Amino acid sequence: MKHPALKNKSLGIGLLVFLAVACTHRTEECAPSDFDYPLDSDLAFQDLQTKGSHNSYHLETTDGLIPEWEYSHAPLSTQLATQGIRQLELDLYYQEQLDLLEVLHVPVLDPSSTCETFTDCVLEIATFSKSNPAHHPLMVLLEIKDTNDADQRTLDHIETVLQETMGPDLLVLPKNVQGDHPNLKTAVEEQGWPDLGSLRGKTLFVLHNTGSLREMYTENGTSDRLMFPDAYGDQTHSFAAVHSLNNPFDDFEKIQALVNDNHLVRTRADSNLEEGRDGDNSRFLAALASGAHFISTDFPIPTEGFDYWVQIPDGTPSRCNPISAPALCTSEDIEDPAWMGKCD
Secondary structure (H helix, E strand, C coil), rough: CCCCCHHHHHHHHHHHHHHHHCCCHHHHCCCCCCCCCCCCCCCEEHEEEEEECCCCCCCCCCCCCCCCCCCCCCCHHHHHHHEEEEEEEEEEEEECCCCCCEEEEEEEEEEEEEEHHHHHHHHHHHHHHCCCCCCCEEECCCCEEECCCCCHHHHHHHHHHHHCCCCCCHHHCCHHHCCCCCCHHHHHHHHCCCCCHHHHCEEEEECCHHHHHHHHHHHHHHCCEEEEEEEECCCCCCCCCCCCCCCCCCCCHHHHHHHCCCCEEEEECCCCCHHHHHCHHHHHHHHHCCCCCEEECCCCCCCCCCCCCCCEEEEECCCHHHHCCCCCCCHHHHHCCCCCCCCC
């Protein structure tokens, strides 16, 4: 049985049109900067559930020769403004000779991207946030590829771009989450994440790598960084606060346990286009029920040739987390389209 959002595409398309109108630049309808969410001091980052996109930059370039790569995303700015996306994922390749980070899936075989460099991608996110300061916090996964050649220079380059393009005012910073606690794990488990009021218009960036790169980035257990290391479900790490657990079937109980401990979790509603081709939303329903905060998909909007797409039920575009949010929470308390609009 399909989820109601998948049974009636006309309803979903109507919501997309509504979101598009809400985010279109019209001076007379532009949301004022002094927006007021009544529960912003009561709700925290862990109280939401939202939709993300997998390989958010990706454009299909193989003409169907590799079936699992046969998908394309709109530009990041469009995903954020009209598709209800609040979590993004970027793959990074550091070009030492050019001192830049390219954004793409696989060199030569699958190279096309809606934003070719990391700076270009981050600039789109920053522009959206500056124009829509009422949005709830975003999350962006950054996966460094070619890790054999990646080193401290790669990490430094990422942080330089984040500092120069986003700046501290648009970033959710580990040191601010940790506060006076001995580490991030203790902070989120004992106190939880900061309230939504202090995080609106900001983005949390995640180092989506393990191994030597993560060890290098977390050396000496410091939280004086710009990114949160991905703990991948391991709560023994002192930096454990954000986790990727991609299979909501196999990881269902682990995801729920993490959510109950105030850790943020990202999972996937579909993989390799299999659910899209089968019209199977069972994995998406499991992701919703798990309480995972970020549910990533290759199908954020209806796509020609597929009887499948992902929409957060009753989301505006996000909703209250079914496990962690208090009973008084409504979707509009998480993010209200009435407060969204591009203000110059």
